[in-house]
Amino acid sequence: MIEVRKLAATGKKTTTKKTTKTAAKPRAKSAPKKRKTAKKKGRSTLGKRLFSIGWKLALVGGVALAAVGFYLDQVVKERFEGQLFDLPTVVYARVLNLSTGDAIEIQQLRNELDVLGYRKVNQPRNPGEYSSSSTKIELIRRPFEFADGPEPDRHVMLYFEGNELVRIQSLEKKGNLGFLRIEPKMLGMLEKNADEQRLFLRRDQFPEIMIDALLATEDRDFYQHDGVSPTAIARAFFANIRAGRTVQGGSTLTQQLAKNLFLTSERTLWRKLREVYIALILDYRYSKDQILEAYLNEVYLGQSRGEAIHGFGLAARLYFGQPLQELRIDQLALLVGMVKGPSYYNPIRHPERSKQRRDLVLRLMMDQSLLTGREFEMAASRDLDLQKNPQIASRQPAYFQQLKRELNQKLGNQINAKGGVRIYTSLDPVSQDQLEKAIAKRLPQLEKTSGKGLEAAAIAVDRNSGEIRAMVGGKRTGYSGFNRALNASRPIGSLVKPAVYLTALEQPDRFDLATTLDDEPLTLKGSKGNVWQPRNYDRKFRGDVPLYEALAKSLNVPTVRLGMSLGIKNVSSTLVRLGVDASEIRPVPSMFLGAISLTPYQVAQMYQTLSNSGRQANLSALRSVVSVDGDVLYQSLPKATQKVPQQAAWLTTYAMKKGVLEGTGRYLNSLFPHAALAGKTGTSNDTRDSWFVGVDGREVTTIWVGRDDNKSTKLTGSSGALRVYSDYLAARVPEQLILPWPKNITMIGFNKTTNGSLQLDCGNAFELPVWDESGKLKASCDNQPKQWIKNLFDW
Secondary structure, eight states: OEEEEEOTTTOOEEEEEOHHHHHHHHHHHHHHHHHHHHHHHHHHHHHHHHHHHHHHHHHHHHHHHHHHHHHHHHHHHHHHHSOOSOOOOEEEOOOEEEETTOBOOHHHHHHHHHHTTOEEOSSOOSTTEEEEOSSEEEEEEOOEEETTEEEOOEEEEEEEETTEEEEEEETTTTEEESEEEEOOOEEEEOOOSOSEEEOOOOGGGSOHHHHHHHHHHHOTTTTTSSSSOHHHHHHHHHHHHHHTSOOOOOOOHHHHHHHHHHOOOOOOHHHHHHHHHHHHHHHHHSOHHHHHHHHHHHOEEEEETTEEEESHHHHHHHHHSSOGGGOOHHHHHHHHHHTTOTTTTOTTTOHHHHHHHHHHHHHHHHHTTSSOHHHHHHHHTSOOOOOSSOOSSOOOHHHHHHHHHHHHHHHTTHHHHOSSOEEEEOOOHHHHHHHHHHHHHHHHHHHHHHOSOOEEEEEEEETTTOBEEEEEOSSSTTSOSOOHHHHOOEEOGGGGHHHHHHHHHTOTTTOOTTOEEEESOOOEEOTTSOEEOOOOTTSOOOEEEEHHHHHHTTOHHHHHHHHHHHOHHHHHHHHHHHTOOGGGOOOSGGGGGTOSEEOHHHHHHHHHHHHTTTEEOOOBOEEEEEOTTSOEEEEOOOOOEEOSOHHHHHHHHHHHHHHHHHSTTHHHHHHOGGGOOEEEEEEOGGGOEEEEEEEOSSEEEEEEEEOTTOOOOSOOTTTTHHHHHHHHHHHHOOOOOOOOOOTTEEEEEEEEOTTSOEEEOTTOSOEEEEEOTTSOOSSSOOOOOOOOHHHHHOO
16 A cells, blocks of 8 residues: 655655555454454353353252252151041941840841841851841951950851840850940041041051052052153053043052142143152152052042042942942942042943943953953943942931030030041931931821921930930931921920829829829919810810829820829929929929920930939930040940939839820830830820820830921821831831839729729729838738739730
């Protein structure tokens, strides 16, 4: 490059070569080297930076992963090693205790076994099976954890003669047993603030064939993998590719358990990663059997009355009404098949679909050599065989209300704070079942006379112990609601009369069963000038009637006359001693005819005291409460207290037996003459309430029939409630009522005069028991107390 310049001094132009041209050459050559170096430095710096960032991220990720792992490990450990499940409070009926010499007919035991779900077979081979002839029953009693500890299954033969158990033979030990307990019926669970239920079983309580079927269907590599199975994932992947849709999952049972116990059902990658992580932790920390036990108790298998059913144990009760251990192969396969989709394969809603799934499980079992071809064909040919109206257990809402009331009184909030509690009650499943059926059968028939809208309530209690054997709160026996047995206070009508006669018979120097009462028109004036003229139900007057007959035939006028002579205060006192709250009593003359209102529960307490020779045992439903660890939290100790003289109560019950023999309850004697029943009818004004209390050797049973709107039923105690009781006894088989003979009671002969009164006649065959408490015998007959009670009561 040529540069022309003007020199400042000479003014001449000078031509020179630009020296920068030569100097620029080496700079031009050295520039690329500098850029290369810069690139190398840049790349080196970037790599270092990336590496630095990478290892830092890896470190943070590792720390985060370790933190997540530590957290999940702690969660798993805390749950698995604490209380894994919120276990329900399970309620059982009473235990049937059998001893040689017990008064029990063979049909009664058959009824018991049927209610407990025992299967009648030709030859018992498994627990829960029995065979029967006319004089003996062979059975294999189920294993059961009683309140005082577990007992294994027992193979026994029971021998009967008439109405007596004469021998209990152990077919295992080839010897005789003096005592045998039959396990109680599971009634259900107490309602808790939870939306799921389960019946926890140990690993060894699950049938092995069911577990084999589950693993063959859901996770055949369960005992080989480490919680996650790559093989299963690959197998599912290719199966889904071939089908063009999702037909198989790759999750192991351990993963399913992880999801069910610790995660939600959301479909995200993060949830799946946590599921895998937890599955690995579970498999590392716990044995396969521990994991399997948890899964078998956790798996969701349907809904019942709005509650989720978890675990195979409770599902067996729901769908088949049997313990899991007693299900057939086809029934077990049905439950296993439901694991894939409890709603989709619900056997109640989709029977055909669930049957196809069941048969697929059976085929997989055959393919795995768990079943032979013949066994597969037999199992697959069966119907689903679900129980009618599938439910966890038969529901007794009225009884459960009483049970909760007692639990609150005895244990307060303790019962809610503990999980897995077992409650043993006094409920007799046969009595409960037959009382419900009697009401369901008879009420529609009674409505043909009275019109629609009848209601009923009933309670049966043990005559001696006061334990409640059955309770029905309304005609819709399986539904919760207003419990009429506990809460419906209604006028009791003539049910009050035995208290009047008992008050009289407590005074042997004034009254006995032969004492003459006047059945003549009677007028009573009140303090305000009001007039009351009591009348008999048939509007007739009989003149002189013996005391026992006035009660047996429930005559109103003689009862009022007797009550007035005794005094309102004294009769009220008797009612209180029998168990009636004083606040329920109206101290007016009309109380002698039942112008007081009581619930069936209160009436049952009154008649339990009366028919138990005056010994009162407080009514109760609760026997014992046992914790999940076997600790007894509560144990009832039934005791009876003498409230009225034994002799007076005995004589009053004798007159009530006459009421069944020849009085208002004589319809029963035509059906059950051998039972020597006692009973009392009750009818309130305008036939609004129909009552009957029946007493056999086993129970005091109170029946009420009426309307919630208090309108007339057009039924008396005899034409209404008594008919329900007769239906109950026809199925229940009454036990003969034999009362212990009290001291100072002797039999004296009497002769009926033309006007209906009784006169002493020591040689007469018509005899009545007399209480000689005062030491002044009613006559000069030198009779000794006769111990011929069987002749007296075998009417």
